[in-house]
Amino acid sequence: MRHAQGPLLTIDLADRSASTAAIDDRLAEFAGGRGLNTSLAYDRIPFDADPLGPENRLYLSTGPMQYSTTSYTGRMAATGLSPLTNGLLSSNAGGFLSRNFTGAGYAAVELVGDSDELLAVHVREIGADGVPTVEFESVPDLEQAEVSAVSDRFAESHGVGAEHVACVGPAGENGVRFASIMTSDTRAFGRGGLGAVLGAKGVKALTFDGSADAAIDLDWPDEAGEIHREAATSDSIMKRQGTASVTELANEVGALPSYYFSETSFEGVEGISGDRVEEKKYKKGTCSSCAFACKLPTRDEEAGVETEGPEFETVMAFGSNAGVDDVVDVMRANELCDELGMDTISCGDVVSMFLESEDEFGNAGLVRSIVEQIAYREGVGDKLAEGVHRAHEEFGADDWTVKGLPFSGHDGRKLNGQGLAFATANRGADHMYGEFYPYEYPLVDQEDALDPSGLDGKPPMLVEKENRNAILDSAVVCKFSRGVISDDQLAALLNATYDDLLDLGARVVELERAFNNARGFDREDDTVPYADAIDGFEEGLSEYYALRGWNEDGTVPGHGDADRDGLGGGAAAGD
Incomplete structure (x- = not known):
């Protein structure tokens, strides 16, 4: 399977130090992006960590598709404990940061600890000797600065534009529980408050630059060009x-x-x-x-x-x-x-x-x-x-949230499959986790459309949709490629069978679920305010659990500290 390239860069904010570790086996298993981040987070973040405390860790990564030049690949992933939901959460953002991130030469960056002063962390191309090039800059002048002012500051002082910057605005510094990490000024790692996590760590901004990705030559199939041409036309x-x-x-x-x-x-x-x-x-x-x-x-x-x-x-x-x-x-x-x-x-x-x-x-x-x-x-x-x-x-x-995450649009009272998708999503009331709504409006071809009422036949499709989206988030591929990138094309891009990719997606979803189970999440959290209005909701939820091989209470069998190694794919201290 094609996967992201390079080591893990760990940045210790308390010690102002940086180190690298090879994670080739983990990359081969999880590809990159959300899958890689989730695997690392499962192994390394304590189950009882405070989302706004130093024990929480924040992961940023790309996937194999960021080494291509095809469409729908201008995104990257961020993962950490959410101060809004209190569970493990991944978010992703578009824009132009992902290529500059890969240019620095790392598959993923891990932020640990916290700083006692406001910092900018500048990550540059990994040295030929494998030694990371990381600068820690005290930035008291950027306290409470708005996002565009942060970009302007680093364009002037470091010669890098907004597309090289991931930062927080005043909301992140002030611990707003739904603060975003912003990049390219207007693109956001939006849902779940990871901006508040970055702010709690005392980091105003990270910048990335380099050309290490130029040495990475992956052999892309013809499907990559076909997808790019279809996007253009x-x-x-x-x-x-x-x-x-x-x-x-x-x-x-x-x-x-x-x-x-x-x-x-x-x-x-x-x-x-x-x-x-x-x-x-x-x-x-x-x-x-x-x-x-x-x-x-x-x-x-x-x-x-x-x-x-x-x-x-x-x-x-x-x-x-x-x-x-x-x-x-x-x-x-x-x-x-x-x-x-x-x-x-x-x-x-x-x-x-x-x-x-x-x-x-x-x-x-x-x-x-x-x-x-x-x-x-x-x-x-x-x-x-x-x-x-x-x-x-x-x-x-009324509390219009699932697992503490406020609802997006595509109302599940009308689109009942999307209602179930809101309930089961590990990160809460988010439309893109299971992304069921296109089939119920419908926004797809008529032969693929579903009756929006009820849940008959929908749980199996929801399981596949969640798994497929976990693949896209690990690759990393934009979900607006819906209807353009077929299952066969996705498998060709990642040099794997589609069934193997679905297995990967299922592992990512299960890791998220097991982590959240260890923090107290169970079936009671898998609901929506209008569950009684969806015909067969409880039966559909039970069917969903059975399809995933989970317990009737919404927990993963054997979850917890004793089984960390088996689920996460690595030792708690790393590979």
Whole structure:
């Protein structure tokens, strides 16, 4: 199986030291990305670690596809204990960082401990002697700096642009539980609060540069060129409107969360539709090496706002869910979240919860004020920075989360398979973990479409979808390659059989589940607020567990410290 190349770079922030370790066997087993990160995290992070404490570790990695030049490969993975969900969580981001990361010559970077002062860590090309080149720079001048200011600082002082930088904004420094790690200024390792983990470690930014990847020559099959050509010639509406293209469809079928989840359609949808987003788009946007170019650089000169997006989930969170019907107001909230370093879904949902408590739906000016208060933990923002799950009771609101992670769009009350997918996802209410919604709108060919009602026949498909997405996250391949990269093509790209790849995906999902089991997660956490409204929910959940070979209570047989070595693929101290 093709896999990422290079050693593991461990950066000890307390000692200001760096070391490398060969992980070839682990790479051969887990490919890279989310799989590699999860394997390392399972072995090395204590099951009882505090997500914001020094015992937590943060992993960044790429996969084998970042050594190619084909489309859908401009992404990378981050993994650690989530301060929002309290479980093991992986996130990934697009943009241009992944190629600069591989240029430094490492398969993965591990951050351990914490710093007693605010640092930037500069990772440069590994030396010919295998000695890492890592600079620790004290950056008190960047305290509470916004994301673009961080990029500007390193462009001036180190000659590297935003595409070389992974950083946190004020939200990460201030421990906002849904803070993002930002790269390329507007791309986010968004869900789960890994930005707060980086901030708790005293790291404002990491930069990566080098050309070590030029020496890596993997033999790519013809399928790589075929995929790139299809991405370039596709006439997908995503190229014009990104994921916002689904907004009106979601509203039409009753799957668009609105007014803090009290409704599933929004009368003001036309003002935040994909057409309105497209009207604000002023140029093409893409990720590294990708010809699909589905990103959305947008601006409104009258309002003085320029951002990237909003994508559908941001349209939902800061639009319909907040009762806001003007796309420019959604753009403003999107821009603020990018600059301050916060996940737009989690932030928009908690702001919408606050609007409900104040009977202020549609108040776009209040939305922006609350977003800023959250990032700096000022006033009511201090409590809201804890997220929906921890704050909802104080505001008299329902807890619209799964495992502490606020809901994205594609409402499971209408799309029942997606409802089950929200429940089973190890990282919580995230639409991309199982990604079941395309089959229920549908966004796929009619022969592949499913009745959105009920769960008959859906658990086996959900298991395969979760496993396949774990493969994509390990490769690392963008999930918007749906309908372009076939199962056979994916197997050819990774030089493996598709069944072997599904086995890899299953191991990654099971490792995440076993880690979370050790932290107390079980069947009670695999639910949604509307479970009673989904016909056959409990039966579907039991079928899902049986298909995975798990216990009826949602736990992995034999999970825990005694079985760490067998599940994780390596000794607790490393390979």
